[in-house]
Amino acid sequence: MRSHFVSSVAVVAIAATLFAVQLRSSLAQDAPAPPKAAPLSEAAVRGKAIFAEKCALCHNAETTEKKIGPGLKGFYQRGTFTSDNSKVTDEAVTKLIENGKGMMPPFKGSLESAKIQDLVAYLKTL
Incomplete structure (x- = not known):
């Protein structure tokens, strides 16, 4: 029973990590790019x-x-x-x-x- 609990916790931890990575990636894509400076004359x-x-x-x-x-x-x-x-x-x-x-x-x-x-x-x- 203990090994089943540890396995469940590991699965939840991996899922949470993957969700966080996906969320961070999604937020980074939504963030506007910083404005580029116009080239100097x-x-x-x-x-x-x-x-x-x-x-x-x-x-x-x-x-x-x-x-x-x-x-x-x-x-x-x-x-x-x-x-x-x-x-x-x-x-x-x-x-x-x-x-x-x-x-x-x-x-x-x-x-x-x-x-x-x-x-x-x-x-x-x-």
């Missing part, structure tokens, strides 16, 4: 390389966490600069990169205008 790809070289020391691109300067994730979507709440526009960002402000150095002398525009294109993707 050529300008944004160049800007990303410039960011890595010139900006990443002071700014995070993947978060809003501050390094030396503010994190830039969602920078354009926020719509305002953290320093003075002025409106984020291509012209304002270009001016900030060119002339610097506060602890941020000016890049007008070290980045040509086309590279600054590539950098702006990348910042818009964050």
Whole structure:
């Protein structure tokens, strides 16, 4: 009788395991796939390389966490600069990169205008 009970428990345990695996599989299939990021434009790809070289020391691109300067994730979507709440526009960002402000150095002398525009294109993707 005891062996019959053990066999029954084993069958129930196996059935429960199979049910759980099937349920997990079914739920995984129903879950929406995470959205894929749009491919970067050529300008944004160049800007990303410039960011890595010139900006990443002071700014995070993947978060809003501050390094030396503010994190830039969602920078354009926020719509305002953290320093003075002025409106984020291509012209304002270009001016900030060119002339610097506060602890941020000016890049007008070290980045040509086309590279600054590539950098702006990348910042818009964050």
